Amino acid sequence: MAVAASLFILLILIAAILAPVAATCDPSATDSRSVLTPPSKEHILGTDRLGRDIFSRTVYGARISLFIGFIAIGMAVLIGIFIGAMAGYYGGSIDTILMRFVDTMLCFPTIFLILAVISLLGPSIFNIMIVIGATNWMGIARLVRAQVLTLKERDFVAASKVMGAKDSWIILRHLIPNAIGPVLVSATLGIGGAILVESALSFLGIGVQPPTPSWGNILMDGRSTLGVAWWLTVFPGLFILFTVLSYNILGEALRDIAEPRLKR
């Protein structure tokens, strides 16, 4: 399972990176002669109501969706590690303040927070990344804090202090590298979630704006013609499904490696 999932992720990644090569047509080229054609040799996943090739749009959409997923989670990981390491290492009032802030952030229903921020700042790829990143770091911060709390009592940290190491050095070299395992698991699971949130936002029309294709807005595009052209919604939907599923399976496989005791 995990191998199949990684292969699928790899395939999508390669397709996204090589989008100009992998796509059979220009994703925004309209063709009034072939509107809403079902999957055929020429258009393997069919065309939409403007005659655009769905396969090419999906491949370019993968670029946007994955890019948003990676950058957003990358941001969440950086914020989470920073906050978690600070709270865990310094403890005391710094810990209390940061962790209560985390609790507060966790109280907001994420999707409404994102909706509110996007309607204020306006929808753009950049804003979506920021907002997804800024609402996903709390779990990672808690993970890192818990790891740091146990790691900082270990002898090698004391040994490093004895050798005259500065706090920043101890955090960067001794604590974070040892705490990174669970963070990776969490981040992998998070990428699937981020892709889903992006798709949902685009589907609601406040995510990636047309004509830039993303999986969510291709899906939304096909909604109005669902009765006559099933391929418009089914294929991008399947891509979202399998990609998110693959990230979840990979994340769980990584967790089994990191924490074998949880394995069933």
Next chain:
Amino acid sequence: MKLHVNILEVKNLKIYFHTSDGIVKAVEDISFEIEKGKVFGIVGESGSGKTLTAVSILKLISWPGKIMGGKILFNETDLLTMDEKALNNIRGSKISLVFQEPASSFNPVFTIGEQIVETVLTHQGVSRSKAKEITFEYLKRCRIEEVKKTFYDYPHQLSGGTKQRAMIAMALVNSPELIILDEPTTALDATIQVQILDLLDEIIHKENLSILFISHNFGIIARMCGRVAVMHKGKIVECRDTKSLLINPKEQYTISLLESVKALSW
């Protein structure tokens, strides 16, 4: 010119722990001095404050423990009044420490060599390749076979004895003036203990090091230390020349401690 130069003088040191049940006096008013080039031992049972004393010399006591008074003079400057930055320059370069547990004293995600090289780079303004050279030299000096392999090994790939040798190499690498050995052989089995003690003996005499040697083992103290202090419940019970203390103990506690050793070897 003074005849005896003291590298370290601890005067009336007090370390208290502030707990919810009140103040625990972990170290109560102890004083001792270490002469340059000599090995000074602290012996005592678990919980007598030996390690705490050692750690306090580098001012590495964390809350709820606190140094409540006294002076720690290193080369006649008081370490307790120094700021963190100045202390970091002393830690590892002028004073270094070897812990009891070699298994957990190295960071598991980096190679042994890398960690020693970093210690060199922290305190000596040398290039990375020069630091590597120095590391090789000290690993060799600590009688590690297959220096190259050990350098690139991760901590879990080495035996406890080799790890402790590497730890000693790391403590020596910046040529410190004082080395604190906190039960350096306690976690090792008997044959390895002897090897490590031989190595320490050899290095101490060759390099003329000043050592604070902490142990609960009278046999090791007798072998290694010129002078020794017996600690009990945070106080120094007796502090004298090792030979005269062993032959002719004055305090009741020292006598009973020595009795227990005899009972064991019987």
